[in-house]
Amino acid sequence: MTDAALDVGVMVNGAPVRRRVEPRRSLVDFLREDLELSGSHVGCEHGVCGACTVRVDGALVRGCLMLAVQADGCRVETIEGLAATGEILDLQQAFAELNALQCGFCTPAMLLTAQEALRRDPGADRARIRQALSGNYCRCTGYHAIVEAVHRVARARAGEPP
Amino acid sequence: MDAMKPAPFTYHRPGSLSEVFDLLDHHGGDARILAGGQSLVPALNMRLATPTAVIDINRIPGLDGIRLTTEGLHLGALARQDDVERSPLVREHAPLLAQALPNVGHVAIRTRGTIGGSVALGDPAAELPACLVALGATVRATSRRGARAIPAGEFFRGIYTTALAPDEVLTEVVVPRPGPDARAAFDELARRQGDFALVALAAACRLSDGVMLEPRLVFAGVAGTPVRATRAEAALAGRRPEAPVLEEAARAVAGDLDPPSDVQASGPLRRHLAAVLLRRVAARLGTGS
Ligand SMILES: Cc1cc2nc3c(=O)[nH]c(=O)nc-3n(C[C@H](O)[C@H](O)[C@H](O)COP(=O)(O)OP(=O)(O)OC[C@H]3O[C@@H](n4cnc5c(N)ncnc54)[C@H](O)[C@@H]3O)c2cc1C
Ligand code: FES
Ligand code: FES
Numbered sequence: 001m002t003d004a005a006l007d008v009g010v011m012v013n014g015a016p017v018r019r020r021v022e023p024r025r026s027l028v029d030f031l032r033e034d035l036e037l038s039g040s041h042v043g044c045e046h047g048v049c050g051a052c053t054v055r056v057d058g059a060l061v062r063g064c065l066m067l068a069v070q071a072d073g074c075r076v077e078t079i080e081g082l083a084a085t086g087e088i089l090d091l092q093q094a095f096a097e098l099n100a101l102q103c104g105f106c107t108p109a110m111l112l113t114a115q116e117a118l119r120r121d122p123g124a125d126r127a128r129i130r131q132a133l134s135g136n137y138c139r140c141t142g143y144h145a146i147v148e149a150v151h152r153v154a155r156a157r158a159g160e161p162p
Numbered sequence: 163m164d165a166m167k168p169a170p171f172t173y174h175r176p177g178s179l180s181e182v183f184d185l186l187d188h189h190g191g192d193a194r195i196l197a198g199g200q201s202l203v204p205a206l207n208m209r210l211a212t213p214t215a216v217i218d219i220n221r222i223p224g225l226d227g228i229r230l231t232t233e234g235l236h237l238g239a240l241a242r243q244d245d246v247e248r249s250p251l252v253r254e255h256a257p258l259l260a261q262a263l264p265n266v267g268h269v270a271i272r273t274r275g276t277i278g279g280s281v282a283l284g285d286p287a288a289e290l291p292a293c294l295v296a297l298g299a300t301v302r303a304t305s306r307r308g309a310r311a312i313p314a315g316e317f318f319r320g321i322y323t324t325a326l327a328p329d330e331v332l333t334e335v336v337v338p339r340p341g342p343d344a345r346a347a348f349d350e351l352a353r354r355q356g357d358f359a360l361v362a363l364a365a366a367c368r369l370s371d372g373v374m375l376e377p378r379l380v381f382a383g384v385a386g387t388p389v390r391a392t393r394a395e396a397a398l399a400g401r402r403p404e405a406p407v408l409e410e411a412a413r414a415v416a417g418d419l420d421p422p423s424d425v426q427a428s429g430p431l432r433r434h435l436a437a438v439l440l441r442r443v444a445a446r447l448g449t450g451s
Contacts, residue, residue, distance in 0.1 A: 135268025
């Protein structure tokens with residue numbers, strides 16, 4: 001048996017979790033299947049679509065390109081955690097109001113990526129927002145409404161009128 | 163539901179290089195080193211790679227530094243691409259890398275992806291290898307047999323093929339300190355932001371009274387390895403980056419490159435794009451940005 005499970009301890013959305021995990025299990029499958037946190041989605045499984053994006057020790061990462069065993073001892077934050085703390089409430093509201101989601105498949109990762117984009121570049125204009133979101137695919141909206149929603153939040157956070 | 167896709171492997175998390183050497187000895191060619199995982203894990207997920215052992219080097223201390231010595235700027239193998247891009251030391255002493263790195267995938271790729279991983283992989287369209295060749299950098303590798311330094315210009319041997327031996331670990335890359343007259347510029351053409359480049363160009367030279375000295379023009383995406391455009395370099399050497407000179411160099415570059423055709427772009431299109439990039443990038447050598 002070459003695939004022996006290992007003991008993994010992770011802080012997920014502020015709560016400690018300990019599980020036996022097979023080395024070949026990706027972080028996003030661990031979150032979805034073992035912890036039943038299904039807000040992080042799985043699209044391409046090779047880093048291209050962005051649907052699996054989560055935060056590990058504060059850094060935005062692809063959940064499909066990190067093994068769950070690599071997160072041992074790390075802090076993992078998912079859309080469930082960000083939604084619960086209210087950190088992205090304004091983004092969520094803007095997405096809803098401006099129809100920046102249809103099926104919602106891309107939305108959790110889009111919100112995490114938008115949050116990181118605005119953290120790094122609070123004054124981002126539409127072009128820079130578009131560039132920052134270019135690693136996240138949306139098959140429904142055509143992106144326009146998403147860029148508008150993120151831009152509205154950027155302005156609101158800067159205290160500018162919408 | 164079984165969501166496992168990679169073939170089974172054992173996972174090892176050594177705490178030192180000597181443990182890595184033991185593991186490489188023990189597993190032979192069936193082991194793979196895992197750094198940022200941004201190229202290896204996709205290959206595992208698609209079962210293009212089916213190692214029996216994965217050696218995760220992420221927790222080995224001392225491999226992720228970014229520091230300046232009299233020798234130059236040292237980038238540890240585990241330095242994340244995102245940290246290198248934003249490092250003030252890199253912006254000051256290797257601005258070419260800070261210019262090029264935003265083109266490598268996306269933020270969520272670069273937070274994990276490492277300098278060593280990109281160099282060890284040797285992807286023909288990768289930005290970093292071309293930059294390191296343009297800057298005259300050195301690649302350092304260590305094995306049980308000892309440490310050695312390999313000039314970047316001799317490191318890349320073919321598509322996904324490098325000078326690294328199977329028992330070696332890439333430990334750092336050293337970029338020589340630029341003189342006050344050093345200039346460098348980078349640009350690429352890709353289908354979308356974050357995609358691998360169709361053609362990329364990393365350029366460096368010294369600029370003395372507006373004249374380009376020792377120009378180095380290194381293209382990615384046009385062959386199995388980064389390619390120096392020596393005819394175009396000769397057309398620039400000792401001259402000012404003015405329109406007629408750039409035109410001459412752009413014509414010369416056609417003789418330097420014989421790019422392949424693939425689903426992304428035809429060879430003739432790549433050669434055309436190389437000339438477009440050359441005009442843009444060489445013009446910037448004169449302005450210092
Ligand atoms: C969606 C997407 C887009 C991307 N776009 C680009 C792009 O535009 N340009 C680009 O250049 N790259 C791109 N990449 C690849 C990315 O830059 C990878 O991070 C990089 O190619 C490999 O670095 P890594 O640290 O992730 O290495 P890993 O994936 O961990 O390893 C890659 C290979 O190198 C070996 N290796 C790693 N470190 C060492 C070491 N220290 N010593 C010896 N061997 C080692 C591994 O065994 C493996 O064979 C993209 C990746 C994705 C998923
Ligand atoms: S599922 Fe991870 S990027 Fe597509
Ligand atoms: S809303 Fe359907 S994929 Fe984006």
